[in-house]
Amino acid sequence: MPKSAFVAIVGPPNVGKSTLLNSYLGMKLSAVSRRAQTTSQNILGILTTKEGQLVFLDTPGLVERKGAVYEFMRTEITTALEDADLVLLMVEPGYEPGENLALFIRSVKKSLILAINKVDNVGDKNLLLPLIERYKDLGLSDIHLISALTGDGLAALLANLFELAPEGEAYYPEDQPTTFPMRFFAAEAIREAVFELYGEEIPHSVFVEIEEYREQNRKKDLVRAVLYVERESQKPIVLGRGGEAIKRLGTRARKKIELLSGRPIFLQLHVKVAKNWRKDEAFVRRAMRPPEKYLSED
Ligand SMILES: Nc1nc2c(ncn2[C@@H]2O[C@H](COP(=O)(O)OP(=O)(O)OP(=O)(O)O)[C@@H](O)[C@H]2O)c(=O)[nH]1
Ligand SMILES: [Mg+2]
The missing domain is CATH 3.30.300.20 (K homology (KH) domain)
Known part of the structure; x- marks a missing residue:
C-alpha cells in the first residue's frame, strides 16, 4: 500500500524551509533569500516517489510581530498545520528553543519531526549534541541533522517522513509539482x-x-x-x-x-x-x- 501525507514545514524565519522544499522537488518553486520573511504565503509542492506522495506546505517564518501582514502570515501557518498529517519543524544550529517554541511544540497534536538545517556550517556535528538534548527534553524524538543546500541528511529525513505517513493513495497526479497556478x-x-x-x-x-x-x-x-x-x-x-x-x-x-x-x-x-x-x-x-x-x- 502506498503512503500519502500533507507535510507542513514550519519554523523560525530564514532557517531554510523554502530551500528544503526546492531541494526535494528539484525545482525553484519557493522564493529563497538570505533575508528573513521571504516567504509570506504558503507554497504547495508535491513530491511523488515509489513510496508514495508527500504534499509539502512551505510556510512563512514564525514571528510574533503586530500588523496585517504578520497576522496574515500566522493564519497561513495555522492553515498549514490544520491541513497537515505531519509537521516538519525546522531550525538551524544555534537556535535554542525558547518558551514560545516549547509552547508551539506542545500545541502540535500530530507527528512532529525536527530538522536542524545548515549543518554544513558546523565543523563538528558533535557540537550539536547539547542542542539535540534540549529538543529531546521537549519531547521530540525524530531529530535530523540536515543541509538543504548540500543534500546532507535529506534522504534519511525523507525516509522518516514516509515512515510516519499514513497509508493512502496519491492526492495528485505523480508528475504534478504543485496545484498553484x-x-x-x-x-x-x-x-x-x-x-x-x-x-x-x-x-x-x-x-x-x-x-x-x-x-x-x-x-x-x-x-x-x-x-x-x-x-x-x-x-x-x-x-x-x-x-x-x-x-x-x-x-x-x-x-x-x-x-x-x-x-x-x-x-x-x-x-x-x-x-x-x-x-x-x-x-x-x-x-x-x-x-x-x-x-x-x-
Ligand atoms: N549554509 C546553508 N545555508 C542554507 C541552507 N539552507 C538554506 N540556506 C540559506 O539560508 C537562507 C534562507 O533560506 P530560505 O530557504 O529562504 O529560508 P526560509 O526558512 O524559507 O526563510 P523565510 O521564508 O524567511 O521564513 C538563504 O540564504 C539560503 O541559501 C543550508 O543547508 N546551509
Ligand atoms: Mg521561505
Missing part, C-alpha cells in the same frame, strides 16, 4: 528578484500583483505585473535612475519565470503606491488571498 509563481519569482536586487526596507515593502498572465501561441507569453510600494519616496528607488534598476529587475525576473514555465516570456512591470499597504487589513486580505490562489489554471 503559474501566475502565483510569477509573482513569487518577481519578489525573489526584488529581494536579490534591492536593499534596506524595499523588499518587504513591495507587493507584487500579476494583472495579466496570457499564454500566447507564436508569440511570447505576456505577464503584466504591478509592484506596489508603501510610500511615494520608494518609487524612484525601485525605478532607479533612468529606469535602470527596474530594467535589471525585469530581466532577472523574466529569466526566473521562463525557467519555471519553460516558455518565453514578455514581462511588463509597473510601479504603484499603495500607501502603508502592510498595515492595511483590507489590502492584505484582497491582495494576498485571492480566491483563485489555490486553483490551477488547467
